[in-house]
Amino acid sequence: MDALDHKLNEQFPGKVVRKDLVHQIKKAANVPSFVLEFLLSKYCATDDPDEIEAGKKAVLNVIESNYVRPDEANRAQSMVHQKGRHKFIDKVHVKFYERERRHWAAMENFNSTRIAINEKFYAENEKLLEGGIWAEVKVAHNDVEDDDYAFYIEELKPIQLARFNEQQFLTGRSAFTRDEWIDVILRSVGLNPSIMDNPPPEIKAKFPSGLRLKLHFLARLIPLVQSNYNFLELGPRGTGKSYFYSEFSPYSTLLSGGQASTATLLYNNARKKVGAVGFWDNIGFDEVGNMKIKDSDTIQIMKDYMANGRFSRGQEVIASASFAFVGNIDHSVEQLVNSYQHDLFITLPKAFDLAVQDRFFFFLPGWEIPKTDQKFLTNQFGLITDYMAEAFHYLFKHNTEYFNIVNRVQLGPNVQGRDELAIRKTISGLLKIIHPDGKPSPVELDELVAYAIEGRRRVKEQMNKRKPDDEFALIDLSFVDSAGIEQIIYCPESRYATATQNPRRSAEQLVEEPEAIKRVLIDEPAQSVRPSTADELTNAEIDENAIIEITPPALTEKHVKIHYGDRGFSYETVFGAYLKGAVEVVVEDPFIRTSHQIGNFLRFCELLVKLGDCEKVTLVTWADSAEQQEKNKVLFTQLGDSLEEQGVFLTLRFSETLHDREVWLSNGWRVRLGRGLDYFQSPAGNYLQIGTNDYGLRPCLETNIDFFKS
Structure with a gap:
């Protein structure tokens, strides 16, 4: 010792x-x-x-x-059958099965997914329903032969502290200096701070040491103490990126492969329950580069949540869980920062556009962390992980006292709205970890502010490289230190990289890739100037240095006459070009009331979702009777729920005075429909004929459609 x-x-x-x-x-x-x-x-x-x-x-x-290993599951099940009951340490999940209308528990290593469980267990521990928890579980055998399950849970005790005394924790912290307490935290997560102060030559030559390296490890903990915090780390394999979110705290969960859906992550419309964001302090996404999103609108809702900790899914949901995205980067950092074409976000999934990137509060340079091996593990004392996790959970729920300190920090003129929020949240998180008693010295606070600004600048530099204009060009973030001097903070890897500091390329460099031009010429014949025959195309000379500008045909006011029996007038053919860019669509049609008319409106909504621009659709219609109106309200509610899953919100109004049939578009176009949306002939009871499903092949009724620029 x-x-x-x-x-x-x-x-x-x-x-x-x-x-x-x-x-x-x-x-x-x-x-x-x-x-x-x-x-x-x-x-x-x-x-x-x-x-x-x-x-x-x-x-x-x-x-x-x-504790049973997965390959011993059969022996464990047999033991319960023979003894009647046995206690296990295992991870327990509970899932609701809609067809059976009941809950079943699953134990991972016990390898059973059909274990009966009393409602009181998952009512008291809701995390059982959202990712599962480790627990001491007494499993008993069910001897009733008529039942369809062999095991049931008799006792369940989550593995975590029963009580936490925050005052005792804060008093204990006050006995340590800043550097001592940093070493305590590092030891508590199993790391050896001594080797970070005096690393061996092979590590010292490639990686930072001392306080900077220690801050890198501590930064991984910020999502565990700071609510609604968006953290990103990209780096080599084997540096322990995911360890902090899978093993350090029972209040954090790790989604392997980054697989997530709106229902499990954010909100389940069917069950009317908040997803994982309502049950965890932090949700880690491992291998973010391979992240798969099951629902098309999950990213959009994530953007809302990452921006302000709330989103709307029929009702407003407010939660506090932080997001930690970790992934590998297999490219040379030096080459990336000196490249005009690529940036350090190169491994992020395509769905992570600039709007998502702008919501990252801190980008940890994982390439500055050496691979973890035996010499980086401590053999000294540290706080019990579970006790530390409870302390962090307490700090996670308390922000006010730390923001009082943070708000006194004077940031520079280039620090804009999201920059300021990111920097102040990072400072608050570091204070909670290093100075939970809220008593840093001015110099110590300056060091944390500079580190927080660097993490945000790294985010902004990558966005500035990606955006062709100067929206994110104010990358020289700064603050006024305790001596009253403005300090501009740089990222070490890119400070002298012209391609990162000034990514605006000259006109000579703004040349399309030759293959891209060839692809445009071949794949876009309707919108590009190209030879009209195959022979001419084969013999044509392609100017590889030319920039091909594709201009879609201009939309004009027009009158469309559809005769009885005409085909080829699907909603996409008739309306598609005019619907592009319309964020809001209003459909006024008093004759969307019967089943097939509601089906027509559904197909129109599918087109809006397919085009992807519409965010709100309003339907003004009527009904033949009060009974039909109430019935249709139920049907439109179901359609509205489905549209919400796609990021489109449906508003319904009934008007008994409505007569004309029109579609109003927020992009300035108005469409007058003689028959409304119901201009197709009915299949007349024979639904096994061409045109039943593809409206472009279905014969039409006679009608007129007029397009006006309003």
Whole structure:
């Protein structure tokens, strides 16, 4: 034990553990660190060597008898059948099955997905329904042969502290200096701060050391203490990026592969329940470069949530979970910062456009963190992971006192709206981790402010490279330090990279790729000037240095006459070009009331979703009777819910005085419809004929359609 170990044991008796014990036992059982330390705190809460050895044996015995490896699941199930019941340490999920109208529990290592569970367990621990939790579980065998399940959960105890005394935590922190407390935090997550102060030559030659490297590791913890925080880290493999979000805290969850849907992540319309953002302090997205979004509007709703912690899904949802996006970068950082064509966001998925990127508060340079191996692991004492997680959970819910300090920081003139929010939130997060008692010195605060600004500047530099205009050109972010001097902060990797600092290229450099020009010429014959025959195209000379400008045909006011029996007048053919750019669409048609007329309106809405510009559609119609009106309200509500899933909001109004049939578009066009949307002939009971589903092949009724520029 060194001096810091002694002080830590004095200030936090019973709340510390030898981290090398965790490393030793973890080799024998691949369970999360907070699970191991939960057991070590029960059996090894001492500094007596003999008692520690006895405690280690006890922990190993508990793991051996209660922790089941996945390949031992069959033996575990047989044991429960023979003994009647047995206690396990496992991760438990609960899922509702709509067809059966009941909940079933699943235990990962026990390898059973059909375990009966009492409602009280998932009512008291809602995280069971959103990603699952690690727990001590007593599983019993069901001897009733007529039942369709073999096991049920008799007892369930989540693995986490029952109570947390925040005043004791803050008082204990006040006994340490700033540097001592940073080392305590690093030891508590299992890292060796000593090697960061004095790294071996092979590491020192390639990576930063001292406070900067330590801040990199601490920055990974910001999403665990700062609500509604958007964090990004890209770097090489093997640096422990995902570890902080999978094993350090039971209040954080990691989505492997970044797979997520609107229902599971944000809000489930069918169940009328908030998704994961309502149950976790932090949601980590591993391998962000391979992120898959199941619902097309998930990104749009994520943008709203990342901007202000709220979104609308029929009702307004407010949550506080932070997002941590981590991923690999397989390119040379030096080449990327010196490239006019590429940037450090190169590995992000295409769905992460500038709007998403602008919502990143901090971009951690993962390439400055060395790969984690044995020498980076500590064998000293640290706070029990679960205790630290409870402290961070407390800090996560308390922001006001830290923003009082942050708001006194004077930022420079180039710091704009989102920049300021990002920087101040990062400073607040670092204060919570390093100075939870809220007492940094002026110089210490200056260091945190400079580090926070650097993380935001790294985000803004990449956006500035991607945006052809100067919207994000104010990248020289600064602050006024404690001596009253304005300090401009730079990112080390790009400070002297002209392509990053001044990415506006000359006219000579703005040349289309030859292959891109060829692709335009071949794939866009209707919109580009090109030879009219295949022979001419083959023999044509393509100017590879020319810039081909594609100009769509201009829209004009027109009259369309459709005769009885005409085909080829689908909604897309008739309206498609005029609907582009219309954010809001109003349909006035009193004859959208019967089933097939509502079906026509559904197809029109599908076209709006397909084009992707419309955000709001309003329908003004009428009904034949009060009974029909109430019935149709239900149908339009169902359609509205489906449109909401696609990011389009439906408003319905009934008007008994409405007569004319028109479509009003927010892009300035108005369409007058003689028959409204119902200008197709009915299949007359025979739905197995061409044109039943493809309206472009269905014969029409006679009607007139006029397009006006209003």
